Amino acid sequence: MSDFPKTERTTITRLPKRGSYDRETVYAILDEALYCTLSWSYEGQPYQVPTGFCRIGDQLYIHGSVGSHYMRLLAEKELPVCLGVTLIDGLVLARSAFHHSVNYRSVVMFSTPKRVTEPAELYNALEVFTNKMCPGRWDDVRRPTDNEWKATMVLAFHLTEASAKIRSGPPKDDEEDYALDVWAGVQPLSLVRGTLVPDPQLKAGVAVPGYLK
Amino acid sequence: MSDFPKTERTTITRLPKRGSYDRETVYAILDEALYCTLSWSYEGQPYQVPTGFCRIGDQLYIHGSVGSHYMRLLAEKELPVCLGVTLIDGLVLARSAFHHSVNYRSVVMFSTPKRVTEPAELYNALEVFTNKMCPGRWDDVRRPTDNEWKATMVLAFHLTEASAKIRSGPPKDDEEDYALDVWAGVQPLSLVRGTLVPDPQLKAGVAVPGYLK
Numbered sequence: 454m455s456d457f458p459k460t461e462r463t464t465i466t467r468l469p470k471r472g473s474y475d476r477e478t479v480y481a482i483l484d485e486a487l488y489c490t491l492s493w494s495y496e497g498q499p500y501q502v503p504t505g506f507c508r509i510g511d512q513l514y515i516h517g518s519v520g521s522h523y524m525r526l527l528a529e530k531e532l533p534v535c536l537g538v539t540l541i542d543g544l545v546l547a548r549s550a551f552h553h554s555v556n557y558r559s560v561v562m563f564s565t566p567k568r569v570t571e572p573a574e575l576y577n578a579l580e581v582f583t584n585k586m587c588p589g590r591w592d593d594v595r596r597p598t599d600n601e602w603k604a605t606m607v608l609a610f611h612l613t614e615a616s617a618k619i620r621s622g623p624p625k626d627d628e629e630d631y632a633l634d635v636w637a638g639v640q641p642l643s644l645v646r647g648t649l650v651p652d653p654q655l656k657a658g659v660a661v662p663g664y665l666k
Numbered sequence: 667m668s669d670f671p672k673t674e675r676t677t678i679t680r681l682p683k684r685g686s687y688d689r690e691t692v693y694a695i696l697d698e699a700l701y702c703t704l705s706w707s708y709e710g711q712p713y714q715v716p717t718g719f720c721r722i723g724d725q726l727y728i729h730g731s732v733g734s735h736y737m738r739l740l741a742e743k744e745l746p747v748c749l750g751v752t753l754i755d756g757l758v759l760a761r762s763a764f765h766h767s768v769n770y771r772s773v774v775m776f777s778t779p780k781r782v783t784e785p786a787e788l789y790n791a792l793e794v795f796t797n798k799m800c801p802g803r804w805d806d807v808r809r810p811t812d813n814e815w816k817a818t819m820v821l822a823f824h825l826t827e828a829s830a831k832i833r834s835g836p837p838k839d840d841e842e843d844y845a846l847d848v849w850a851g852v853q854p855l856s857l858v859r860g861t862l863v864p865d866p867q868l869k870a871g872v873a874v875p876g877y878l879k
Contacts, residue, residue, distance in 0.1 A: 596762075636806075
């Protein structure tokens, strides 16, 4: 796969060694993230909202209610947006306060929304979205009714301008600080899926499906 | 503490029951989040960056290098910003695809940056920031030198316009779907601190401090 082009907006100028324009790297971060932050500007005022999403090829999809104020605005005006995701991997505890940092993998993208109206694309986006949240779920649940489809708006963002920024590994201290009697290292952080909590109204006899075990 | 005012920009119009303007609720979400997403707009183009932050009273602080392009831009132009944090608490697995959801606690705020130049406020912000990342750390590490202070820019955002949005609890299905043989419930998600990874260059004999155990 070809790299994303380095544009004025996506070129990492601060700590450029942390930057990546590799498509597979960007895609892997997007596919792991459970939500993105969508930013837009209207009449000079910046706004943002966190929202679930999925990626299919070079398209990123979000969905919401047809009654959602911001979905309607973005769909109607096709405003330029900035989308970002961040995965936090650890706290980097250096010997000096100054060199404390965070291990992370983040992506920032620039795009423009297009409302998806073609039924096959709409259906596919919702299926991939549901299975991203919980692999195997789509085949197990009640599929959307015609009215539910009508109540759902899907926006697509073509991924043409994106970059990743990644920090990993131990702290980097100033040479003379390595002699200090200060503990240094990384405290890993990860988003962990916990023990399932059944719905109090779960029908008797319905077992936990294999894909959730 | 008084509630935040409901302004046109912060009023939750989509699923308003999930909205909160309670100051303690907003502060608790901010204090748990390890980073925020900072959005601004310049010449009509929206931008965003994830960044660490801390809250002291009704001020939110971020810091970065004096060489950072966006920090300089925000400091010089005092551009209006939108700041947000999101804590993901669980995947809500309903019986229908349509009612799948996420349990979360999020905050969106609107403010304007002010560069902090007063040394006591600057010092305090960095101390609170470091201890938020890792409680007790500040007293253990090498404090910033004069040159390190000079290389650090701190921006303050007065918290005057903010709202929280929260979903919790089990799925809400359509009445007739409760009879379906589909497992439903919540898969909890939490950001977990893992086993410490010592720096390969850690000085021999330096023990893990009590506040990290």
